[in-house]
Amino acid sequence: MKKLLSRKRSWLILGILVVLVVIVGVGLNRAKKQTATAKKQYTTYQVKRDSALLLKGKVAAKETITVETGVSSTGTLSAINVKNGEHVEAGTVLMTFHDDQVQSQLTEANQTIAKTKLAIQNDQKAIATLKKAAAQPVATPADGETGSAASSDGAAADQLQQVQNTLAADQLTLQQSTDSLNQLNGKLNPEVTAKIAGTINIDTASNNNSGVPSMQIISDGQVIDGQVTEYDYLKLKPDMAVTVMPVSNADRFAGKIMTIDKTPQTAAPTTGGQGGGSEVATYRFTVQMTTELTNGFNVQIRIPQETVRLPAKSLVKDGQDRYVYVVNQHKVHRQKVEVQKEDGYWRLLSGVTLKSRIIANPSQHLKEGQEVQTDVD
Numbered sequence: 001m002k003k004l005l006s007r008k009r010s011w012l013i014l015g016i017l018v019v020l021v022v023i024v025g026v027g028l029n030r031a032k033k034q035t036a037t038a039k040k041q042y043t044t045y046q047v048k049r050d051s052a053l054l055l056k057g058k059v060a061a062k063e064t065i066t067v068e069t070g071v072s073s074t075g076t077l078s079a080i081n082v083k084n085g086e087h088v089e090a091g092t093v094l095m096t097f098h099d100d101q102v103q104s105q106l107t108e109a110n111q112t113i114a115k116t117k118l119a120i121q122n123d124q125k126a127i128a129t130l131k132k133a134a135a136q137p138v139a140t141p142a143d144g145e146t147g148s149a150a151s152s153d154g155a156a157a158d159q160l161q162q163v164q165n166t167l168a169a170d171q172l173t174l175q176q177s178t179d180s181l182n183q184l185n186g187k188l189n190p191e192v193t194a195k196i197a198g199t200i201n202i203d204t205a206s207n208n209n210s211g212v213p214s215m216q217i218i219s220d221g222q223v224i225d226g227q228v229t230e231y232d233y234l235k236l237k238p239d240m241a242v243t244v245m246p247v248s249n250a251d252r253f254a255g256k257i258m259t260i261d262k263t264p265q266t267a268a269p270t271t272g273g274q275g276g277g278s279e280v281a282t283y284r285f286t287v288q289m290t291t292e293l294t295n296g297f298n299v300q301i302r303i304p305q306e307t308v309r310l311p312a313k314s315l316v317k318d319g320q321d322r323y324v325y326v327v328n329q330h331k332v333h334r335q336k337v338e339v340q341k342e343d344g345y346w347r348l349l350s351g352v353t354l355k356s357r358i359i360a361n362p363s364q365h366l367k368e369g370q371e372v373q374t375d376v377d
Helices: 002-039 100-135 146-188
Strands: 044-046 053-061 064-066 075-080 093-099 191-193 198-207 213-219 222-229 241-246 253-260 266-269 279-288 298-303 316-318 321-328 331-342 345-350 357-359
Touching: 093 100, 093 146, 100 146, 222 253, 222 298
Parallel strands: none
Antiparallel strands: 044 357, 053 222, 053 298, 064 213, 075 093, 093 191, 198 213, 222 279, 241 253, 241 298, 253 279, 266 279, 316 321, 321 331, 321 357, 331 345
């Protein structure tokens, strides 16, 4: 009996020991995990807007136009009325021409007018004579001559009408010839005028067979010609405020985006060798600013960005929602955020404010309110 009780007591003690060992093991394992979690150092990310774009640009005149003479091939240059570098207003006479062919046509027109005037004088004299003759008293016809006199009067009336018709035709010819003469006078010495106000640029080394130099007008006012690739194209909007920075000094000027081309300028290969690279489209945009610089200066255009991106690994998905862990005084707070995936990154819409610091690499053991060590401690 004593042996049986002793044996039962031994099994009871053994069972208790086993339970104690299991409890201690579980406790040690849990403590180990908690210690490991507490000691893990987390990387943080400060919520901020995207870095500003820095794009290349160049100072240019708002408009540069080539002067087109519009003169016929028979015209020759007779005078250049402006000098290189001279500032002109719209309507200023730039060049004067003379057309020898028009001169010949003028001579013919003057001769036609002179002949027509002489013909009109003769017509008027003939009409006066016929009217005078018609006004003379007619003798009483003898018996049997009545029909002959009436026939004579009818012939005189017809002759008068014919001369009057000729006069009307000659007067019409004179009017048409005079109008043609006036038009030819306007073409004899045609003038080329400035369409816009600006500075004259004359290239005497480049001219056509008539000796007409290449002439341009560089308009008043300036713009910044910028270039943006297809990668950053959608980040630019009309009326965006920008900063213009000349590369030759430390000056800074405020500007505003005016236009953004929809058609690319160039498509240059990016990487890779023969046929191995892709092509990147480049688009022109213009910036307006009040300060004038020297045309041709190279500048950088700083374009601030409003987009806020979050690292993909910082987001924790729970159902259809996404969360981040915000760090505040070494403790984390689980915060729901609204994000949108765009071109391979997550854009923050709402949930956390700028300058908030979040856990960039949250682990599955991270809990609400847990104290953590971070890379900024």
